[in-house]
Amino acid sequence: xxDESRQRIVRVxxxxxxxxxxxxxxxxxxxxATDSTAKDAAASASRAAKxxxxxxxxxxxxxxx
Numbered sequence: 001x002x003d004e005s006r007q008r009i010v011r012v013x014x015x016x017x018x019x020x021x022x023x024x025x026x027x028x029x030x031x032x033a034t035d036s037t038a039k040d041a042a043a044s045a046s047r048a049a050k051x052x053x054x055x056x057x058x059x060x061x062x063x064x065x
Contacts, residue, residue, distance in 0.1 A: 007020045007021050007024075
């Protein structure tokens with residue numbers, strides 16, 4: 001059993017939480033959406049079908065305003 005086969009706990013100065021080192025055999029780089037993917041998702045969300053009450057709900061002002 002080698003020590004390299006396990007994650008280690010790393011203390012972060014000035015932080016209340018510790019961090020784990022990347023697990024062996026994994027990619028620690030975050031998955032980042034490309035700009036075209038984000039634009040496609042925003043466009044599909046704006047094209048979503050509206051219900052019969054959506055315009056009314058958008059125009060209503062809550063009583064606490």
